[in-house]
Amino acid sequence: MRTFRDAAVVLRTQDLGEADRIVTLLTEKHGLLRCVGRGVRKTTSRLGARLEPFGTVDIQIRWGKSNLHHIEQVEILAPYGRSLANDYARYTAANLMVETLERLTEDSWTNERYYHLTNGALHALATGRHEPSLILDSYLLRLMSLAGWAASCWDCASCGARGPHEYFNPSGGGAMCVNCKLTGARPVDSETMRLLAALATGDWQIAQESGWKARAEAHALVSTFVQWHVERRLKSMSLLELA
Numbered sequence: 001m002r003t004f005r006d007a008a009v010v011l012r013t014q015d016l017g018e019a020d021r022i023v024t025l026l027t028e029k030h031g032l033l034r035c036v037g038r039g040v041r042k043t044t045s046r047l048g049a050r051l052e053p054f055g056t057v058d059i060q061i062r063w064g065k066s067n068l069h070h071i072e073q074v075e076i077l078a079p080y081g082r083s084l085a086n087d088y089a090r091y092t093a094a095n096l097m098v099e100t101l102e103r104l105t106e107d108s109w110t111n112e113r114y115y116h117l118t119n120g121a122l123h124a125l126a127t128g129r130h131e132p133s134l135i136l137d138s139y140l141l142r143l144m145s146l147a148g149w150a151a152s153c154w155d156c157a158s159c160g161a162r163g164p165h166e167y168f169n170p171s172g173g174g175a176m177c178v179n180c181k182l183t184g185a186r187p188v189d190s191e192t193m194r195l196l197a198a199l200a201t202g203d204w205q206i207a208q209e210s211g212w213k214a215r216a217e218a219h220a221l222v223s224t225f226v227q228w229h230v231e232r233r234l235k236s237m238s239l240l241e242l243a
Contacts, residue, residue, distance in 0.1 A: 003062045003072060006030055009118050010055050010081070011098045015041065023051050023071065024102070025059070028115040032105055035061055037071045050074040054081035054094050054122050078119075080126035090125045093136040097121060100140060103230045104147045113146055133215060134207050137222045138199040145200070149229045151222075153196035156180055164193040170225040192217040 008025040011032075016022050021037045040048035050057060051074060060073040084090045101118060121139040124130060141151055154163035157173030158180035167176045169185035175193065176185055191214040198206035199218065210218075 003060055004030070005058065005060045007077065007115070008033075008057055008059050009115065009122065010051055010053050010057060011102065012053055013051060021048070021051070022068075026101065026115055026118055027059075028112055030061075031111070031114075032102070033061065033069055034067060035069045035071045036064070040071075047071065047074050050076050052079065052081040054084050054098075054126075055079045056119055056122070078123065078126075080122045083126045084122070087132075089132045090128075093132040094122060094125055096136060097139050097143075100143060100226060100230065104143065111146065114143075117142055117146065130204060130208065131215075133219055134199065134204075137219055138202065138207070140222050140226050141196070141200040142202075144226060144229065151175075151196075151200065151225050153193065153200045164190060164197070166190075166193075168193070168196075168221050170221070170228040174225070186221070188221070189214065189217065192221070196221065 006027040006029050008027040011024040011026055013024070014022040016036065019039045019041045021040050023035050023037055025033045025035060027033055037047055037051060039045050040051060042048070051071075055076060056078040058075040058077055059071060062070040062072050064070050084094050097118065101114070105114070117139065121135055124135045125132060129135070141153070144151060152174035154175060155161060156163065156165055156177040157175055159177060161177045163175055165175045165177045166187055167178070167181040167185040168174060168188045169176050169182050172182045172185065176182065191210065195207060195210040195214045195218045198204070198210075
């Protein structure tokens with residue numbers, strides 16, 4: 001049967017039987033894949049330790065049946081999971097990233113930008129480049145944009161009037177001017193709106209200069225926006241609220 005090699009982020013693992021494991025991968029060229037690692041839970045296996053969640057790997061896969069493929073070889077490219085596991089805030093942020101990614105992409109797709117966005121966010125988390133909440137919210141805004149649900153974080157989502165504006169409505173697409181605001185639109189502080197725009201575009205200088213109040217308000221708005229569009233409560237959100 002045909003095999004191929006690809007770079008991949010290990011999203012999650014699930015035990016199968018006594019010695020095997022199902023591994024969910026976000027690959028660079030082949031999209032989201034579920035694979036079986038035979039015997040990886042045995043103490044003699046060299047592959048098991050290379051398949052830690054949130055790590056980036058170079059992997060050889062053999063196509064299988066029923067969308068369940070087989071792992072042949074694995075080489076570690078970046079073991080991000082090891083550093084994330086030692087920090088609760090980073091670990092819960094990574095879990096929410098992965099859960100949202102899977103919710104948005106339950107069907108298979110092959111857009112390389114998902115891989116590069118996720119790999120970059122995990123790298124930033126693992127190296128402590130920015131605050132975990134900022135990295136998470138920036139990732140979620142960009143992920144939603146890739147999935148076709150971009151939040152307007154500056155101009156009015158309804159009429160396009162130049163921002164910044166004073167209201168934000170998740171069901172209406174984000175920022176809204178006073179003339180277009182819908183029922184349920186939340187008034188938003190100007191610093192928070194600037195932070196949302198910075199997170200959506202990757203302007204880390206502005207993001208780093210933001211205050212704790214703006215960060216808390218921005219996170220609440222991003223969380224509400226994401227859950228509105230995925231149409232369900234994200235399990236990892238409750239863990240994040242405890243961080």
